[in-house]
């Protein structure tokens with residue numbers, strides 16, 4: 619188990635990298651792997667990274683929510699920061715709503731920091747510099763939660779990230795209240811389509827929602843929601859991650875094999891071409 623001293627060092631180095639990154643980072647690669655919420659599940663993260671080794675993908679986009687709600691916040695965060703430090707351009711870490719002090723106090727990370735206030739403050743400072751969103755190959759918008767409206771992505775700042783970390787898609791049009799409470803909002807298909815047009819983008823990939831099959835398509839397959847932690851908080855769900863290779867998007871679903879005591883791939887579904895009629 620990684621020590622807290624190691625984590626502090628990693629946070630210090632990563633801080634310098636995050637500070638130099640813009641609120642919205644641009645990524646270009648013929649092969650990109652997308653990972654949703656990990657929530658302190660080191661075994662799920664290791665399983666996915668093992669598959670990445672054989673995938674030919676050089677670029678990883680993680681959609682946030684690395685810590686809290688699982689047993690291994692320190693191990694997951696340490697692993698991801700190490701990867702980021704080794705290849706800052708190829709490993710894109712986005713900020714989730716659990717990369718915030720408010721959530722960390724109540725959902726596990728603070729406990730794992732041995733209730734060290736200074737360390738909580740320092741991680742919170744580092745988290746506040748993590749980019750809010752990424753644009754992959756000039757057409758795929760990646761964010762943890764969603765959008766606050768049909769905004770131009772050039773207006774996104776790290777200081778005003780709240781709704782990007784918290785919002786959810788909805789079958790109701792417009793911007794509507796969220797069951798998550800006061801603050802977060804839901805965005806309908808009309809808002810989403812205007813957002814894509816405003817920014818000349820074709821689709822969105824986001825995390826934030828725990829999903830039975832690990833993924834869900836919205837809005838005529840223009841929005842993909844993925845969640846990468848199976849058996850989340852005792853819920854019997856699968857996890858999923860996506861691989862975009864030469865314009866084709868495949869979604870891989872994995873789950874826990876209780877007989878062999880390990881994660882296993884369950885299915886691969888073709889999401890279709892990122893430049894064709896399915897997710898365009």
Ligand SMILES: [Mn+2]
Pocket residue numbers: 655683714715716762825826827
């Ligand atoms: Mn979340």
